[in-house]
Amino acid sequence: MDTIFALSSGSPPAAIGVIRVSGPAARQVGIRLAGSLPAPREAALRSLRGDDGQLLDKALVLFFDGPRTATGEDLLELHCHGGRAVIAAVQQALSRFEGVRAAVPGEFTRRAFANGRIDLAEAEGLSELLSAETELQRRSAIALTSGALSRQVEQWRSAILNLSASVESVLDFGDEDDVAELPPDFTDRVAALAAEMTRWLDRPRAEKLREGFRIVLAGPPNSGKSTLFNALLEEAVAITSAEAGTTRDVIERPVSLDGMPLVLIDTAGLRDEGAGEIEVIGIGKAQEQIERADCVLWLGPEGEGPDGAIELESRIDDASTVRKTNPAFRVSAVTGEGVDALRSGLLNIARDTLPKPGDVALNVRQAGLIREASEALEQIERVCDPLLVAEHLRLARAAMDSLTGRASTEDMLDNLFGRFCIGK
Numbered sequence: 001m002d003t004i005f006a007l008s009s010g011s012p013p014a015a016i017g018v019i020r021v022s023g024p025a026a027r028q029v030g031i032r033l034a035g036s037l038p039a040p041r042e043a044a045l046r047s048l049r050g051d052d053g054q055l056l057d058k059a060l061v062l063f064f065d066g067p068r069t070a071t072g073e074d075l076l077e078l079h080c081h082g083g084r085a086v087i088a089a090v091q092q093a094l095s096r097f098e099g100v101r102a103a104v105p106g107e108f109t110r111r112a113f114a115n116g117r118i119d120l121a122e123a124e125g126l127s128e129l130l131s132a133e134t135e136l137q138r139r140s141a142i143a144l145t146s147g148a149l150s151r152q153v154e155q156w157r158s159a160i161l162n163l164s165a166s167v168e169s170v171l172d173f174g175d176e177d178d179v180a181e182l183p184p185d186f187t188d189r190v191a192a193l194a195a196e197m198t199r200w201l202d203r204p205r206a207e208k209l210r211e212g213f214r215i216v217l218a219g220p221p222n223s224g225k226s227t228l229f230n231a232l233l234e235e236a237v238a239i240t241s242a243e244a245g246t247t248r249d250v251i252e253r254p255v256s257l258d259g260m261p262l263v264l265i266d267t268a269g270l271r272d273e274g275a276g277e278i279e280v281i282g283i284g285k286a287q288e289q290i291e292r293a294d295c296v297l298w299l300g301p302e303g304e305g306p307d308g309a310i311e312l313e314s315r316i317d318d319a320s321t322v323r324k325t326n327p328a329f330r331v332s333a334v335t336g337e338g339v340d341a342l343r344s345g346l347l348n349i350a351r352d353t354l355p356k357p358g359d360v361a362l363n364v365r366q367a368g369l370i371r372e373a374s375e376a377l378e379q380i381e382r383v384c385d386p387l388l389v390a391e392h393l394r395l396a397r398a399a400m401d402s403l404t405g406r407a408s409t410e411d412m413l414d415n416l417f418g419r420f421c422i423g424k
């Protein structure tokens with residue numbers, strides 16, 4: 001087994017650069033570079049020296065003795081000065097040791113998985129944690145790394161194994177007359193299991209969490225969409241003017257409001273007549289955005305917006321504005337009146353569509369496998385032959401095993417860990 005190393009902190013230059021070294025040679029490498037190692041899990045300042053005795057850096061050194069470490073192997077950490085040349089010199093010295101090489105992306109985490117320190121779902125949680133940009137993402141990822149999904153999957157797996165045991169005993173007695181029957185509650189137990197999986201599948205997914213809740217501002221030209229867009233963002237992003245047809249392209253901005261990932265989308269004003277060639281293209285794009293939206297705010301005449309759009313009365317400071325009878329929101333983007341209420345109203349709407357704080361949001365792979373399992377279980381209601389029942393249960397269990405990585409292929413692992421960054 002090679003010993004691997006990588007810069008695990010952010011890219012240089014930085015104040016400090018942490019180089020991690022994991023594998024059987026980590027201890028020897030530490031002793032050769034630093035002269036001696038501090039007691040395990042205690043940090044100490046050491047002079048790191050190359051082959052020729054040249055001082056490379058004065059660094060904080062930490063050694064963790066395996067297997068109770070993040071990777072399950074001996075793990076050395078060199079907390080160096082984070083300059084580009086410092087990091088390069090130390091990495092250069094590391095690569096001169098026999099059996100020591102630079103890590104590929106995700107290799108530390110892959111070793112943690114291979115050594116049984118974490119399962120696949122937890123590893124995916126780590127990946128999501130590293131890419132989390134909003135509080136909601138962080139909380140979902142932390143739940144995943146802490147085993148929230150893994151525990152549920154293990155529970156499902158043992159429920160499936162129990163069901164399989166019942167079927168096996170029927171199969172064992174199969175030829176005799178006083179055959180053991182499937183327990184009377186067998187189908188109910190199968191159905192309950194499938195229903196629980198479906199409940200997980202019905203919850204908001206990781207993609208929604210990553211992409212954010214999409215809010216489209218729509219309405220006729222000059223209804224004040226761009227001005228409101230800027231007011232919500234507290235930044236002059238979109239061009240506004242008294243000229244109708246100012247916005248032609250779609251302007252899209254991700255924002256984190258109260259830890260929730262939202263995407264605000266300003267669009268070209270919708271009109272049937274009088275639009276120039278470019279504006280017509282813009283109107284087409286606006287319509288696409290309306291289709292894709294999680295929520296459409298309609299700034300135009302009451303009742304004339306797209307289906308399901310939320311009525312918003314804009315320009316309430318302007319006496320000439322036509323009033324709406326029962327708008328969900330009333331705002332003036334110019335005076336700021338109603339903008340805070342609109343923000344919190346939007347958050348409330350988004351909360352219903354986004355994952356609940358601390359809930360695991362399933363990714364495509366996880367959801368696909370849970371669906372496979374629930375479909376296999378649903379098949380069971382339709383078959384009578386115990387052999388087929390056993391086969392469907394086996395399929396359901398196999399899906400659970402892929403989820404946690406109890407069963408995995410090299411391809412699948414390459415694909416998953418290859419998406420991690422180097423040093424993780």
Ligand SMILES: Nc1nc2c(c(=O)[nH]1)N(C=O)[C@@H](CNc1ccc(C(=O)N[C@@H](CCC(=O)O)C(=O)O)cc1)CN2
Pocket residue numbers: 018064068069070077
């Ligand atoms: N400097 C540094 N910071 C870091 C990491 C790291 O590797 N190095 N981590 C990189 O991911 C995270 C912490 N993850 C860790 C996960 C497990 C163990 C570990 O040694 N676990 C043992 C012993 C626990 C204990 O002492 O109580 C165990 O679980 O048995 C350490 C760090 C975040 N911060």
Ligand SMILES: Nc1nc2c(ncn2[C@@H]2O[C@H](COP(=O)(O)OP(=O)(O)OP(=O)(O)O)[C@@H](O)[C@H]2O)c(=O)[nH]1
Pocket residue numbers: 219220221222223224225226227228239240241242243244245246247248267268269270314315316317318331332333334335
């Ligand atoms: N008094 C008042 N004027 C506003 C308000 N919001 C926008 N306006 C003005 O209305 C005009 C049109 O505003 P925009 O935000 O460019 O309108 P739009 O809907 O994006 O227009 P298009 O890009 O043409 O579709 C500008 O002159 C704004 O200053 C408001 O709340 N109160």
